[in-house]
Ligand code: UD1
């Protein structure tokens with residue numbers, strides 16, 4: 001039997017985390033698949049962190065990140081870069097993930113080249129093209145160009161059906177982020193030396209008793225929050241840090257200069273605020289497991305934290321991930337100073353409120369998403 005050549009393409013940290021278990025699941029069947037990994041390197045350092053953690057070796061690296069790049073830069077560079085890659089390799093399927101500019105431009109390149117596209121994490125929607133921007137646009141267009149839709153939940157499937165996508169081209173798989181999360185947690189659990197190394201690393205990074213003391217773990221990077229939104233977020237954090245001097249605030253700061261600038265300007269001198277560089281996935285997950293509250297505008301963290309039983313306050317007005325909101329572990333607080341302060345304070349002060357939100361559950365699957373995707377790809 002001729003091997004099926006499958007190309008995975010991704011460029012940013014979250015895509016890499018969520019495609020890593022799929023890459024390994026395909027690689028584990030070398031008699032069936034020839035797996036080719038193409039990275040655009042829309043992110044450089046934050047992508048390389050993930051490639052290392054998951055031991056992935058790109059066959060092609062477009063290496064396109066530029067400091068302060070905008071949407072025109074990335075879209076054009078991915079589209080042009082993928083032209084030659086697809087011409088040279090001609091895979092039977094091009095797998096893209098999620099909703100970044102790499103996703104959109106690579107799917108377009110597949111379409112232009114006549115290479116069928118499989119979309120992992122398909123069907124997420126807010127139905128508002130401005131929120132998140134430009135991700136809602138990216139994923140809606142990617143769906144138009146997709147042959148195999150891998151929807152993480154029944155809800156994401158229903159969004160696709162409502163847009164006229166035929167049922168026969170959709171598979172509900174669960175989210176591959178849970179596969180990645182469980183794999184990493186299992187590795188930490190099983191390996192005491194690894195665990196000790198993580199503890200030593202985090203203690204050195206943070207300089208406080210993070211295993212004993214309450215801390216809020218926070219991340220933020222959404223484009224629609226740049227400017228006023230980030231000012232609101234930073235001032236909320238400053239106010240909370242002053243009001244709760246015994247609570248620590250840990251913030252691995254995204255490398256985007258639009259994030260670095262306000263965060264460093266407003267929060268660098270706050271004594272119980274720990275601004276640190278982006279963490280590797282393994283220490284980040286281990287830290288999240290030990291956190292008290294998660295405050296974020298991230299997509300992936302909204303999926304991971306519920307499975308760790310952490311209350312998540314999401315600094316956005318809408319989410320394409322309503323499953324955990326319905327289940328009660330995720331609450332939307334906007335990029336709004338007053339609402340952020342009130343909501344974090346409520347969780348810190350009110351045990352009943354905290355306990356009601358801190359319930360572990362897995363609306364995004366049990367960690368078998370990749371097996372389901374691979375079984376579809378075996379039959380194409
Ligand atoms: C991108 C995605 C967003 C995703 C996020 C995950 C788009 C439009 N945005 O946003 O959907 O949620 O990644 O984090 O696709 N930078 C570095 N090193 C890195 C990464 C970024 O220096 O490893 C800096 C560079 O100056 C770069 C800038 O951040 O130009 C912006 O990166 P970009 O990928 O365009 O936007 P993100 O905000 O990271």
Ligand code: UDP
Pocket residue numbers: 013014017177219221252277278279280281282284285297298299300301304
């Ligand atoms: N993450 C990480 N290190 C960090 C912060 C986040 O490894 O310092 C992981 C996190 O666990 C999640 C992913 O990065 O899996 C989320 O990435 P991000 O928030 O940048 O993007 P989004 O999910 O919003 O697209």
